[in-house]
Amino acid sequence: MAVHIRKAAAKLKRYHHFMSSIRAPLVKMLQDLIKIESINPSLAATGSGEQGVALFLEQYCKEKGLPYEFQEVADGRANFVTWRTGRDPDKRVLFVAHMDTVPIDKWETDPFSGEEHSGRVHGRGSCDDKASLAAMLTALSTLGDSQPATTIVVVASIDEEFRKIGARAIAQSGVTYDAAVVGEPTDLELVVAHKGSVRWQLEVQGVPAHTSKPYLGVNAITGMAKIVLAIDKLNAVLAKQDDPLVGPPAITVSLIEGGIELTTVPPVCRIWIDRRLKPGDSPQQAIQEVEDIVNTFRSGEDQIRVCSLLPAWEDPAPNSAEGTKIAEVASRACANVAGTGKYIGAPWGTDASQLSLAGIPCVVIGPGSVDQAHTSNEFVDIEQTVKAVEIYRQIMIEYEP
Incomplete structure (x- = not known):
């Protein structure tokens, strides 16, 4: 001893x-x-x-x-x-x-x-x-x-x-x-x-016009605002998909840019999306969830001209x-x-x-x-x-x- x-x-x-x-x-x-x-x-x-x-x-x-x-x-x-x-x-x-x-x-x-x-x-x-x-x-x-x-x-x-x-x-x-x-x-x-992540951009195309007659144009920022609110609702859904180790996935609109000058109806608006993935999540599926959202705005009464700018930046979990x-x-x-x-x-x-x-x-x-x-x-x-x-x-x- x-x-x-x-x-x-x-x-x-x-x-x-x-x-x-x-x-x-x-x-x-x-x-x-x-x-x-x-x-x-x-x-x-x-x-x-x-x-x-x-x-x-x-x-x-x-x-x-x-x-x-x-x-x-x-x-x-x-x-x-x-x-x-x-x-x-x-x-x-x-x-x-x-x-x-x-x-x-x-x-x-x-x-x-x-x-x-x-x-x-x-x-x-x-x-x-x-x-x-x-x-x-x-x-x-x-x-x-x-x-x-x-x-x-x-x-x-x-x-x-x-x-x-x-x-x-x-x-x-x-x-x-x-x-x-x-x-x-x-x-x-x-x-x-x-967690992993997938990041990409969405772009909304509008029609420029003088802001004294905005009805002659299509406001890209207004269209994007509707999409951003819909993405925020998706985040609430994702918050319920908890993972015991890393927590739930999340989606964030982290950057936005749009317009060309003060008195012109903005003809374009872009956002960056940061989607956090839990283990087992597919980056492609995460992109598709957003595509399903924007499809409703493409085909709905708003007829928003929106597209995803791909390829995305993918870091799988x-x-x-x-x-x-x-x-x-x-x-x-x-x-x-x-x-x-x-x-x-x-x-x-x-x-x-x-x-x-x-x-x-x-x-x-x-x-x-x-x-x-x-x-x-x-x-x-x-x-x-x-x-x-x-x-x-x-x-x-x-x-x-």
């Missing part, structure tokens, strides 16, 4: 020493990543994109002796890939976190300072998603003599905040993965399912990872390190939407809260980020197909 106690105490001492030793370099790496502006250029014309982060990661891998490569995706934007070969090199587990961020707005301080205070690191991308990225790379680089059963591949992806073309490139690369861990701010909770090996291993790691590990769902989306199309079972785990993501006071808790390193390490070491 005394021998077992001494061994347990020695193991615990080594664990605390490891956690203490990685804290400072991990925080420094996270701060360096935040200082690199990597706003998605599809969301802001002035956004620099992910290249600066990828070049930083290249230097990091050179210093750590890790192999790496760039996976070219589009327009000079590339995923960054590094790995550790496992005992079975043909089996792979993917760890992915994205490099891009959303734009900045109304920050009272420097959003790229990476300032540390009160046990937190602040700045754009701190929790979404550079803390997960720093933790994954630290986990990979500190495996030491622990050779994992499978090859561990860490990918820093592009474009997660817009159309997820980086994740789509991974899924379509021809490289197979037994499982994936997606880093996103979950407060180290284990997300095994989340991944199948739940419940019952999979990766969820089992991740649950144990979360419980061991953070006292978490219960299977939960989330209402938002991740790169798992595209990875799941390749049949890869995915879980989502990372430091920080989604409540801070995309805000003007974004931050991440340092202790959570340190614990994320150990959670990722345990998954890397313990996962066996």
Whole structure:
């Protein structure tokens, strides 16, 4: 008994020493990543994109002796890939976190300072998603003599905040993965399912006329207003279709534009529709539900000239990872390190939407809260980020197909 106690105490001492030793370099790496502006250029014309982060990661891998490569995706934007070969090199587990961020707005301080205070690191991308990225790379680089059963591949992806073309490139690369861990701010909770989305535009065509004689024209905005109210009623129907993990689906008219100038009956009006999908929902069926609505306005007394502008942007909801090996291993790691590990769902989306199309079972785990993501006071808790390193390490070491 005394021998077992001494061994347990020695193991615990080594664990605390490891956690203490990685804290400072991990925080420094996270701060360096935040200082690199990597706003998605599809969301802001002035956004620099992910290249600066990828070049930083290249230097990091050179210093750590890790192999790496760039996976070219589009327009000079590339995923960054590094790995550790496992005992079975043909089996792979993917760890992915994205490099891009959303734009900045109304920050009272420097959003790229990476300032540390009160046990937190602040700045754009701190929790979404550079803390997960720093933790994954630290986990990979500190495996030491622990050779994992499978090859561990860490990918820093592009474009997660817009159309997820980086994740789509991974899924379509021809490289197979037994499982994936997606880093996103979950407060180290284990997300095994989340919503998907499908987004597209509707356009109403009217007839221009002078507003002094509006009866000579057809008001596209008025026609669209009727359709928007009908879509709002659909949302009330969807709210009753609850999913035990992710909640009900939803539909939102999120953008609207129309008209050409103040004294002209508006000849055109467009809206953007954001439809959130629960697992099992078909993007095509979601579009058809709206088509059924607009058909009533096309053929009814209003005779509204309305059409869907397709193709839509589709991010299907991944199948739940419940019952999979990766969820089992991740649950144990979360419980061991953070006292978490219960299977939960989330209402938002991740790169798992595209990875799941390749049949890869995915879980989502990372430091920080989604409540801070995309805000003007974004931050991440340092202790959570340190614990994320150990959670990722345990998954890397313990996962066996």
